Amino acid sequence: MTLSENRHFLYYAIFGVVGLSIAIRLFYLQVIDKSYEELARDISRREIVQFPPRGLIYDRNGVLLVYNDVIYDLMVVPRQVKDLDTTAFCDLLKITREQFVEKMKKAIIMNGDRRSSVFEKQISPKAYASFQEKLFNFTGFFIEVRTDRKYNTHSMAHVLGNTGEVSEKRIEQSNGYYRQGEFVGLNGIERSYEELLRGTKGVRNMMVDVWGREIGPYGGGALDTVPASGTNLYVTLDAELQALGEKLLQNKVGSVVAIEPSTGDILALVSSPGYDPNEFIGRERGNNYMKLLRDPMKPLFNRPLNAPYPPGSVFKIIESLIGQQEGTLTPETMYGCGGGYRVGNHTVKCSHRHYSPLDLRGAIEQSCNPYYCHVFRAIMDQKKFKSTAEAYDNWYKHMQSFGVGTQLGIDLYGESKGILYPYTYFDKLYGKNSWRSTNVISLSIGQGEVGITPLQMANVVAIVANRGYFITPHILKYIGDEKKIPDEFTKRRYASVDTQYYETVVEGMARVVNNGTARIAQIKDIQVCGKTGTAQNPHGDDHSVFIGFAPMYNPKIAIAVVVENGGFGARWAAPIASLMMEYYLSKHAPTTRPDLQKRMEEGNLINKVPNVQ
């Protein structure tokens, strides 16, 4: 039996080995592997995001444009639904039994049957009221209160933008700030100032038991954060001026950009045809979006920022300035018209008959094409340049300083830089050193391989009005109710032409309105300076263009108007600009020219747009 007696040591060994193995396993689970702590947190904690109210948006005069509206989503936790009177429930929601089953299935697929999912988005306040009364009958269902945007206006949709569900891409870019299904600014100012408008989300952490019930604050609420309201914003737009602009451009394709030259504030930014911002709220937003997307008139396209037009007359203004700066042009420089400017076997014709020869003011007044061919060649063919490329590059940099071919940096998404090619483009096109100023002569009158957006046009006018500088055109006027002006919107940006050279050009533009092509733009008691343009359009009727500012001294408004397929500048663009300037300068007084206003509003050019005919 001695063998058996000593066997008890084996028992000690077995107990020891097993005890140690279990202890090692526990050490691994509890001390080495840290993932379980995280898993436990994920399982038992529910983050309840508290959305702060989004900042409100006002116009420059303090008119409320965008605010928040309470909406009610009907939520469901499928697992908790018990003894439901489906008939009564469906009646209340006005859905069929099949739809009920479908929605239930969808909810389970989306978030599983233990978690809450949206059963019906944005139920009507009336349905909400009935639900409040009967909710205790519908276990598993509850109402979640959210806010959505609400608009006090039917205009300026492109500027205000809208909110909607955040995209996958932005969720990724947000470093975990956004979660699926949250609403963010999708475009316009809602997007550019998303960080200001959205405020800071708060989080309440709740302990959730295995049945999905909230038991109490997690960790005593130590991880909770309080939401901070979004910042209210004031936009530079004059809501009434904007509304007038939209009305004048109705049934036409075109743009208006009005800028306060001294501040760079955008007073009006009209893209026609536009849409009503209210299309993008509520339950129909998805359908409305598809409808607008498919519209051949492209109402979602923000023309003032994106549509490039031949600059035409805008370039003549800039050439007049560059020529003087380069010393190749003086106010007294005379060139003959001769009805056209011959380059090889090609002739740049003058658009109309006028007296000749002309000085600079006269050339602006008469918009004489051959005069500007001379001006352009004088700039380009200076002896100091070793090559045409070098001369072109000099001219190109002048142009860029006026904002042509560059993004101005407006605080709205999707600004196009227009079309202006560097010399390398022509080197490639014609071969290095084998092109002359005559090859690009059409640029002198703003035709050919060049395009400028209405925003850039208005900005050039603002530079002229300011006699040499501009402030980055912008939509944001003030941040918050303490009305802070962002620093970047107070800095002057100078064009490459000195102040002394502007006066002649301004005088020429005054003559255009007083005696020339834009007489229709005259405003009683106010000296308007302007320039009409007729941008050639290979696809249909010419575009009607007008740029101008008023008053001549201490200008308050600079404006660019483009009406597509409107023909001469004086026919549509100049009167529309004039009416808007008058309205703004008179501080919203009724027009002195009701007939003109009526004619503009009623004008319908939609059937002239080539791709809609």
Place this chain on the structure above:
Amino acid sequence: MSNNEERIIRSGTFDWLTIFIYLIMVGWGFLAIYSADFDTNSPGIFSLSHSYGRQIIWIGASLVIALIILLLDHRIYPAFGYIIYGIIILSLVSVFFLVTKRVGGGLSWFEIGSFKFQPSEFAKFATALALAKYLSGYGISFKDTKTQLICFGIIILPMGLVLLQNDTGSALVFTAFFLALFREGLSGIWLFSALYAGILFLASILVEDINIILLILTAISALIFLLVRKNRSAILILVAVWALSCGFSYSVDYLYNNVLKDHQRQRIEVMLGRVDDIKGVGYNVYHSKVAIGSGGIYGKGFLQGTQTRLRYVPEQNTDFIFCTIGEEYGFVGSFGLVILFVSLLVRIVQLAERQRSRFNRVYAYGVASIIFLHFTINLSMTVGLFPVVGIPLPFFSYGGSSLLSFTIMLFILIRLDANRTNEVKRAFEI
């Protein structure tokens, strides 16, 4: 009661260390149950609608019974060993006819009023008593094959009945008696064979193609053959072992794939880590591991466990009670619990070894082995080292049958131990 015995009781020869460990375990167990079933709405401990309220009653009953056992004559256990065993066997059989309600897929409960009674829990100490009684009989030698077979019979009868009740876990616990019998002279080959069979079992399940196992077995046998080729009898044994191994391995494979029920197979698969089924069969183990693992080194504190407080662990006041301890007391507490159990087991073996009577010793080893198997299987199950079989953690898990039967089992041992010298004396008297 003779004067001698009264003296022994009064002079405190009860093994207070064991009683002390018992009280710590039951007390700690109550705290764990309280945590696991804690309800902020009724924090009082005397609530019959909560498991901790009922457990108080069971603890009270256990203490009363423990006291009674200590006061009763120690001689009734050898005397009534067979009768107790007989009664338990009868009640195990009657479960098939009288059971009113199935609990957890098994049919092993009697329901008396609102209290449920589980005979299989009591079958363990009854079997220990019967085994001790038989082996302490006059002229019984464990060397006799007949003796061994009768011992096996005593074990296998209740084990089989429990297995028939679909209570795999409890049936598994009865194998503990084979471990106990090792002390009485059961050949080490059995233990070695069990270990070998276990490894072969796992290998047969883990390796997809059973032929690979058969090939390896053959290769190893061939190697051994080269070593022992001059010994005829060794070759015979080798061939037998090889044939048995291959047969076993093949049978396991066949049983596993064709006979085992789906839920049993799935539990094994989860334990082996071959399927990671958090929502289905792996649910218990997953949440159990999360609860224990999230306890960290020092734990979250009493009533601060999130996973258990929020009821993520199923059966968390019974079979998975260890989760509460792992989560609230961390590694320090868990390790303490392991130490506590190992101490108790070592102490019982020490008690066993100081007995002069064979009855006492066999019984003590039976108790140690039963507690050891419960402890090992239960903890291994909660930490994901063993498939989920429903057996409680002794003294900790909620449940009257479990607590009462373990209390009775342990206190009979303490009572027997108190009279160990007396027993010898009486042996001389006879």
